[in-house]
Amino acid sequence: MRQFFSDLMHAARQWRARPGLWLAIVVTLALGIGANTAVFSVINGLLLRPLPFADADRLVMVYNTYPKNDLEFAGTSIPDYLDRREGAPSLEDLAMFNQISLNLTTGQVPEQLSAARVTPSFFSVLQVSAAYGRVLDDADAEDGAAPVAVLSHGLWQRLYGGDRSVLGRELVLSGRNYQIVGVMPEAFAFPDRQRDLFVPFVFTAAQKSDEERGNEYSMSIGRLKPGATLAGLNAEMDLLVQRVGARLPDYLPFIESSGFTGRAEHLQEFFVGDLRGLLGLLQAATLFVLLIAAANVANLLLAQGLARRREFSVRAAMGAGRAQLFRQLIAESLLASIAGAGLGLLIAQGCLALMDGQLLQRMGGSLFHTAIDAGVLGFTLLVSVLVALLISILPAIVVAGPSLVEGLKDGGHGTTSSRFTRLSRSTLVVVQLALSVALLIGAGLMLRSFDRLSGVGPGFDPAHLYSAAYALNGDQYADPAARAQFIENSLNGIRQIPGVAAAGMISGLPFSPMADSSGTFAIRGEVYDATHVPPHAFQRIIDEGFFPTSRVPLLLGRNFTVADSADASRVVIIDKLLADKHFAGQDPLGKQLSRGGGGDDAQWMTIVGVVGTVKATELGAEVRKETMYVPMRQTSFPVGSLLVRAEMPRDVLTTKIRAVLKRVDPGQPIFDVRTMQERIDASLGPQRAPMQLLLVFAGVALVLAAVGIYAVLAFLVGQRAGEIGVRMAIGAGRGDILRLVLRQSAGLVGLGLVIGVVAALLLARVLSSQLYGISAYDPLTYVAVVILLAVVAAAASLLPARRASHIDPLRALRQE
Amino acid sequence: MSSNALITMRDIKKVFYTDEVETHALSGIHVDISQGEYVAISGPSGCGKSTLLSILGLLDSPTGGEYVLNGTPVQSLDANQRARIRNREIGFIFQAFNLIGDLSVFENVELPLTYRDNMNKGERRDRAMEALERVGMAHRVKHFPGQLSGGQQQRVAVARALVGKPSILLADEPTGNLDSKNGEAVMTLLDELHKSGSTICMVTHDMRYAEFAARKIFMFDGRVVDEETLHRLRTEEDQRLRQSLAIA
Structure with a gap:
């Protein structure tokens, strides 16, 4: 160990004598190691590190599924939750929660608070306690109990400055008094850090009845008993559904036709399982970058090794064994590699900021952390050591190889070693180029895919289109007419704002968390047998201003009008997909639909218009579910969004809208003010982040490959200076020498390109699942990458080639 | 300038500048x-014969003077023109x-x-084989230089x-890296080439090999001198050296 420390000290002296080379090697390795560290940090944060709960591997998300309706995930209804809590022996406990908005009106501007409405078991399932006071108990959730709330640490700090005497105080939210009974720990965040407070999920008797089945607006989280399995729990839920079917014969046909049952998934897998493929792809890409960087550094060290051959030969002559010589080289490489890792950690931080911002927001926010922790540091250290070994092998063969006597005699110009070095360096360049081609093709495909995706129309015109959410959950809005009046007054006021072109409202705004709002419907006159799968559609409530404001095209019939009131006959507008699916070859106008089933109590709505199909949540996803629009005067829902088309800055518009709403209802806030383009862009985050990272990695690879080509040609020109002098002496002109070097470069580049393209073709299948609207074998991308690399390689070759053509033959011959 | 002169050099000067020297x-x-x-250029080390x-051989340019090769003034040609002339008019033996x-x-x-x-x-191919046959190396066409002896390598050269x-073969100490037997063989080869019509200009410091040439040019201190003058100058220089050593 002392000897190795001595080697390290000697290595430090070596590097101090060559600071330029040292810096080049450290930066090159930092790029490769940094990229790997960044992606591994994400993999560690999302897939490897346990969630911040006790025995987190026993936590499961429980949800309903309707596979025959193409609805894999559907939340949970209250009766389903009760069935499972009492009837699934695999579960130690089960909780149910959803999200509600509550209005706080203590300040100048009414504020929207985001609350988690939870069953008291929520805390026992997660095994968390309050930092101060207590969490919710069963008595809090009894029907008629006085409202209580547990504050998040963030809200407690913001509203009360961390005052512990807050316990027992009352907080007025949406017109109701909530007594504060506890404050959660600062680290606690579930389902995400946006929850300001936790209030009890109170079940009424009606909500516990079978009538409530199908109202699946809540989520369930459970804790498995020790030793229990997902398969066991799934089987128990299948059995519970069968029991419900046996007990409710009217419900049984639907259960059978939709394939309805309950399913459970480990919490971590539920949130991030679908990222496995993407993260694997990114890790592979960074591995490519690391190998390219290592090849580059090995190339530099080879040249360095050749220059130091006499030094090592002298050491050998004085009794140093091969192991000792190799250890010296390892020490030098390790010193460079560790320094590269240090710089790489900074690069990794930059990459993480990019991924955190775009990729992880979708993943439940603070449930996952991508910090560089001890595990990541260990990984980085391991990579550094492996890289140090990798880059030491070739120089070791050259300087401590079998022909040390040759090194003593000629200081490293022996033909055997230089031939080996030439071959090694050329091979390294070919490997770099091949890896770069594969990486660039991958990045190119992702870029083209993203370009295609960005070019997809959402079905409306997002330019200058703002949205602002509202939640009318105060007692004064219990009456649907009051809600309609609020919306009508607000929109009338907004339309008067100078610069506002149009305004409207919608519930279940596309590209918002509410966009999934959907349900079954029936078509009048259609007779189904028991096995028929009932149609399912997105159901949106809109006013007559929505279509003109969003510019969703009206294809047939008419838009809603103020005449479509609660007293008027019920009407509905459908999208083109619904028309094509259910009224192909017919005129849909005049046909009737009802929400839910088509039984005796069905409220039939007449189709008065057909509009274009709108993307709901993702630009890249094909719209498979139809949409029906109903007028807000006939159907009401307390939560929705105002849509405003205006060419003015967001702050100005927000202030003006708030002023209008203050006149309509001073206690009613708006929140989540964003442009529709921002919503669409945010939805593309999971595609954009890996594409951007791949582009960065590919750019690094391109630069490293160019440097590699330059370095190897410069080396070869140096090695062949004598030969070039001879060639010039016997009549070769500058053009001949230029062509000679470029031809040599072309040979290496050509081989690298061919191998790279073949590798890319073999890897294409892995990438295809991440692409949209473009084949993994897209010829344009392949050709463009080959041309790009050929041009870059030509540019990198030109300088050494020009230098070769300007060699003074006399001087070269003298050296020879 | 003689009427059949292949090379004419007039007042050729070459000055090297290093720092202020x-x-x-x-x-x-x-x-x-x-x-x-068949001309041999001889002289002591550093006299300027290789320059x-x-x-x-158009590998270097004079600082001054006039150089006409085969009727073409070559002192002001650019690099590519010089390369073309080297290729057609000059054969180097190193x-x-x-x-x-x-x-x-x-x-x-x-x-x-x-x-x-x-x-x-x-x-x-025909011309390369013809040249190899002339030097007796046609049976080694597929060999690489590393597989040949020094004498064989020089014959290939x-x-x-x-x-x-x-038009002319320029030989720079062609026997310098060879043992005496191979040196003799190479000199014999050059002699045969001369007899078959080749023009040869050879630089050598070895007077034995200089004797192979029909004409000898002696150089001392950057100038062409006759043999007698060369001898006198070398003697004077030796005496100066001895005196300085005695003073020291």
């Missing part, structure tokens, strides 16, 4: 070499052979022809110098 390597050289002549040969290790014997000999336009592969049918 000005070194006169050649100080007004006048040389004529006629077609078919003169480099200028003769002390260290300077064969290219990665090329076979045949490829080494063929190399000068590859820099000529409008010469097809068949013609190149001579074949390479001959293959382009140059």
Whole structure:
């Protein structure tokens, strides 16, 4: 160990004598190691590190599924939750929660608070306690109990400055008094850090009845008993559904036709399982970058090794064994590699900021952390050591190889070693180029895919289109007419704002968390047998201003009008997909639909218009579910969004809208003010982040490959200076020498390109699942990458080639 | 200037500048070499004979003076024009052979022809084989330089110098890296070439080999001198050296 420390000290002296080379090697390795560290940090944060709960591997998300309706995930209804809590022996406990908005009106501007409405078991399932006071108990959730709330640490700090005497105080939210009974720990965040407070999920008797089945607006989280399995729990839920079917014969046909049952998934897998493929792809890409960087550094060290051959030969002559010589080289490489890792950690931080911002927001926010922790540091250290070994092998063969006597005699110009070095360096360049081609093709495909995706129309015109959410959950809005009046007054006021072109409202705004709002419907006159799968559609409530404001095209019939009131006959507008699916070859106008089933109590709505199909949540996803629009005067829902088309800055518009709403209802806030383009862009985050990272990695690879080509040609020109002098002496002109070097470069580049393209073709299948609207074998991308690399390689070759053509033959011959 | 002069040099000067030191390597050289002549340039180390040969071979340019090769003034040609003339008019034989290790014997000999336009592969092959046969190396065409002895390598180098049918062969200490037996063989080969009509200009410090040439040019301190003057100057220099050592 002392000897190795001595080697390290000697290595430090070596590097101090060559600071330029040292810096080049450290930066090159930092790029490769940094990229790997960044992606591994994400993999560690999302897939490897346990969630911040006790025995987190026993936590499961429980949800309903309707596979025959193409609805894999559907939340949970209250009766389903009760069935499972009492009837699934695999579960130690089960909780149910959803999200509600509550209005706080203590300040100048009414504020929207985001609350988690939870069953008291929520805390026992997660095994968390309050930092101060207590969490919710069963008595809090009894029907008629006085409202209580547990504050998040963030809200407690913001509203009360961390005052512990807050316990027992009352907080007025949406017109109701909530007594504060506890404050959660600062680290606690579930389902995400946006929850300001936790209030009890109170079940009424009606909500516990079978009538409530199908109202699946809540989520369930459970804790498995020790030793229990997902398969066991799934089987128990299948059995519970069968029991419900046996007990409710009217419900049984639907259960059978939709394939309805309950399913459970480990919490971590539920949130991030679908990222496995993407993260694997990114890790592979960074591995490519690391190998390219290592090849580059090995190339530099080879040249360095050749220059130091006499030094090592002298050491050998004085009794140093091969192991000792190799250890010296390892020490030098390790010193460079560790320094590269240090710089790489900074690069990794930059990459993480990019991924955190775009990729992880979708993943439940603070449930996952991508910090560089001890595990990541260990990984980085391991990579550094492996890289140090990798880059030491070739120089070791050259300087401590079998022909040390040759090194003593000629200081490293022996033909055997230089031939080996030439071959090694050329091979390294070919490997770099091949890896770069594969990486660039991958990045190119992702870029083209993203370009295609960005070019997809959402079905409306997002330019200058703002949205602002509202939640009318105060007692004064219990009456649907009051809600309609609020919306009508607000929109009338907004339309008067100078610069506002149009305004409207919608519930279940596309590209918002509410966009999934959907349900079954029936078509009048259609007779189904028991096995028929009932149609399912997105159901949106809109006013007559929505279509003109969003510019969703009206294809047939008419838009809603103020005449479509609660007293008027019920009407509905459908999208083109619904028309094509259910009224192909017919005129849909005049046909009737009802929400839910088509039984005796069905409220039939007449189709008065057909509009274009709108993307709901993702630009890249094909719209498979139809949409029906109903007028807000006939159907009401307390939560929705105002849509405003205006060419003015967001702050100005927000202030003006708030002023209008203050006149309509001073206690009613708006929140989540964003442009529709921002919503669409945010939805593309999971595609954009890996594409951007791949582009960065590919750019690094391109630069490293160019440097590699330059370095190897410069080396070869140096090695062949004598030969070039001879060639010039016997009549070769500058053009001949230029062509000679470029031809040599072309040979290496050509081989690298061919191998790279073949590798890319073999890897294409892995990438295809991440692409949209473009084949993994897209010829344009392949050709463009080959041309790009050929041009870059030509540019990198030109300088050494020009230098070769300007060699003074006399001087070269003298050296020879 | 004689009517059949292949090379005419008038008042050729070569000055090297290093930092503030000005070194006169050649100080007004006048040389004529006629077609078919065999000339040896001799002199002590550092007298400027290799510099003169480099200028003769268009590897270097004179600082001053006039140089006419085969009727063409060459002192003001650019690099590419000089390369073209080197390729057609001059054949080099180096002390260290300077064969290219990665090329076979045949490829080494063929190399000068590859820099000529409008010469097809068949013609190149025929001429390379002809040159190799002249030097007795046709049986080693597929060998690489590393597989040959020094004498064989030099014969291949001579074949390479001959293959382009140059106006003159320039040999720079052609026996310097060879033992006496191989040295003799190479000198015999050059003698045969001269007898068959080749013009040869050889630089050597070895007076035994200089005797092979029909004409000898002696150089001392960057100037051409006759043999008697060379002897006198060397004696004077030796005396000066002895005196300085005695004073020291």
